[in-house]
Amino acid sequence: MRRIMQTDKKTIFFLLSLILSFVVILLLIKLLLAAYHISGWQVILDLIRLPFSSSTKFFAVIAAWFPLLLVLASVLYAFRAGFWNIGVEGQIVIGAVSTTYIIRILQNSTISPALVIVIGLAFGVIGGGVWAFISAVLKTQSGLHEIVSGIGLNVLALAISNWLILGPWRRFGAGSLGGTDMFNQAVWLPDIGNTPISYLFLLIGLIIYFAVSFILRRTRYGLHLAAFHLNPKAKYINASFTSQSIWRILVFSGMLAGFTGAILVLGTYHRLIPSVASGMGYIAILISLMVQQQPLWAAVVALLFSMTNTNSSQLAMQYQLAPSIVGVFQAGWAFCMLVFYQTFQKVFRVRE
16 A cells, blocks of 8 residues: 555656656747747747647657657667666667668669668667667676666767768768768658658667557566666566676667667658758657656657657747747746756655
8 A cells, every 4th residue: 555655746746747848848939039039928938839830840849759769769779777778869870870871782673662661670670789789788798877878879870970961971962961862762661742751760660669668667577677676676686687698688779779860761751861860869758767767748748849850940040039949948847847846756755
């Protein structure tokens, strides 16, 4: 009974923290905009209204939301076992690079375009998994924390991507800053009308996200991961968590991120671009921390973040604001959320 009461308190405090932090950051943004003689409430209303003002803008938000869901699935999976997969950003990039590599080779071959797409997706998954495996091996064999190795691998992945775009894969006769040559249209993921959304991507993304959420929250394996998170020394009991187990967790997380990178180059951009990840990995980590790794609320907050990111440029031009105001909103909301939640935990002595 006491355990149930503790759980109920945590849920109540989480919801209170989420709502209060949202209200506080809106008020702070309003005060900040008031200094520039701009109606804060009008900006906030436009932020909510713009995604529904046309089908194009609505689909743009959805197109930004679903890759973020896949990255969230990757981050939530690793976090469940207590691993900080900071390297998820680099895993997205390497997944995109791996897919681009094989697509450039096979797109003009006699192989069926559908099979080329499948191979491209597989290469993205493998690329992301291999990149995560490097971090996993460094952790188990040398004791290097995954945060440190992940940051280093992120920088390396971005450097490799930029070198390929500006070097071996550069577009001849045009500037290369926009990315590589477009893939043949035959190997694009089928989209919905003229939108940047692939219906195949929508289906796969939803299935993967809710499958991972179900595994983490409703299965024995998810409980096993959570137990290791709460008691890291458990890996020494009956060899429940060997080095191979750690490898599997981080590699699977990396495979999900690599799959996201493959989806982005095949279904959204149709080429490799310098900012293919667009900070998506870091945003997913921020959201996971905000919502205390709760999949349902993570999806909701991810949708709000996608709305703000997608419409930031238009709002910036309309009100003569810096686009970074969106980053202030997101980071401020996360900070306030964590402060409120931890305060409630301490004041009312709620145990984890």
